[in-house]
Amino acid sequence: MTATIPYGTLTDPIDREEIMANFRALAAKLGALDTSDLTASAGITVAQMASPYQDAFVHLEVRAEALASGWPGSGILAAAPYPGISTNEAWKAVAVHWACTDTGGGTGAFNVKLGTFVSGNFVSATTIASSVLISNGAAANDSNSGAEFTKTYANGTGLSFAADPRSIVIQGSSADASTLTAQGSFVHVCVTLRRAVQES
Amino acid sequence: MTVTLTNDSLSAIVDKSEMEANFEDLRAAYEALTSEDFRAKASIRTRQFAARYQHSRIDLCVYAEALAAGWPASGVMAAVIFKPRVETDDLEDLFLYDAHWCCTDFGAGAGTFSLQWGSFETGSWVGTQIASDTIATPGAGLYNEEHFIQNDGSTYPLPPSGFTQADNMGLAIIATGADAAALSNQGSLFRCTCIVRRELTGQ
Numbered sequence: 001m002t003a004t005i006p007y008g009t010l011t012d013p014i015d016r017e018e019i020m021a022n023f024r025a026l027a028a029k030l031g032a033l034d035t036s037d038l039t040a041s042a043g044i045t046v047a048q049m050a051s052p053y054q055d056a057f058v059h060l061e062v063r064a065e066a067l068a069s070g071w072p073g074s075g076i077l078a079a080a081p082y083p084g085i086s087t088n089e090a091w092k093a094v095a096v097h098w099a100c101t102d103t104g105g106g107t108g109a110f111n112v113k114l115g116t117f118v119s120g121n122f123v124s125a126t127t128i129a130s131s132v133l134i135s136n137g138a139a140a141n142d143s144n145s146g147a148e149f150t151k152t153y154a155n156g157t158g159l160s161f162a163a164d165p166r167s168i169v170i171q172g173s174s175a176d177a178s179t180l181t182a183q184g185s186f187v188h189v190c191v192t193l194r195r196a197v198q199e200s
Numbered sequence: 201m202t203v204t205l206t207n208d209s210l211s212a213i214v215d216k217s218e219m220e221a222n223f224e225d226l227r228a229a230y231e232a233l234t235s236e237d238f239r240a241k242a243s244i245r246t247r248q249f250a251a252r253y254q255h256s257r258i259d260l261c262v263y264a265e266a267l268a269a270g271w272p273a274s275g276v277m278a279a280v281i282f283k284p285r286v287e288t289d290d291l292e293d294l295f296l297y298d299a300h301w302c303c304t305d306f307g308a309g310a311g312t313f314s315l316q317w318g319s320f321e322t323g324s325w326v327g328t329q330i331a332s333d334t335i336a337t338p339g340a341g342l343y344n345e346e347h348f349i350q351n352d353g354s355t356y357p358l359p360p361s362g363f364t365q366a367d368n369m370g371l372a373i374i375a376t377g378a379d380a381a382a383l384s385n386q387g388s389l390f391r392c393t394c395i396v397r398r399e400l401t402g403q
Binding site: 007008010012019022033035036038043057063065095143144146150153197 | 214216219220223224226227228230231232233234235238239240241242243244245246249250254256257258259261263265266267268275276277278279280281282283319320321322323324325368370372399400401402403
């Protein structure tokens, strides 16, 4: 609401009650500020906000139909471009979760990495999660899921932007020939990224 | 902006115009506040913003090549485990805000599914239903879609009421009714996109 003072024009000589009424009006205004008191382009900064963070989910999926003989011990199994551009604030990885509908022998494992495809090869820049085990839930070949890590923004893994395009990938790190052999089975990895809201 | 008083020093016998000018300085400042009027770490709460929500997308996909004989009568068709909260409990609640499916081969239109919240427990999916739908035929052609949860920011908290929060939980598409002709064409797919919403977070 618009600020008002009861005595924009004072009597002469000054009446102390008029002065005090104006002081009280201004004092009362503090604690009752609302959006109309801000200029239309007030430019409140991220640092002035108590809760400035947004999330983005990056989905990576490996399906049985894509594998020749179960879960491999190496190679890029899924990839997703890293969202955003270098003029934005970089994201932090704050969680990695996985689900699998055919865990096989429970020994397959994967890395989650940020990197670049250069001259036909993947060059890792940051390891987000290492040797994540696709463990059995209760028995061989059953379904299971896991949370590799969950962190606050302050403790998240920084993922810097670079001039090169970058991708977040799942990389096989330990083989299990019986994982993802059932038709229709899959491994789905969800990487939660977090950063402050952007001004542009 | 910084408030500057026109008369930072008053006359020994105060002149009314000096006072009037100073009051006007303060009044004008109150109705033209900018970032500079707040401390660098003012901790302005999200709920003080008119636009305070973030949206994220969860995709649940089923491909024809994954199915032996069209849409089955049961089973986990797709699942995404993700992060409603971190290790602390003071994040804002997450809600399923929007859910929309599309299908490029609905077959006879008899396939049904349940959208559930849950987790894999000792080898099997354990979940609770959020919504269900039929991959219905529109009467002709192969393609169809349905926007079965729309702009609902309060009905579907994640996790649902009664669930204890755990880190390895998420959303899944569970087949509940078979249609052998659905997703029987090579390359066809069923995809359900869920939009989850919550207020910006401080963690």
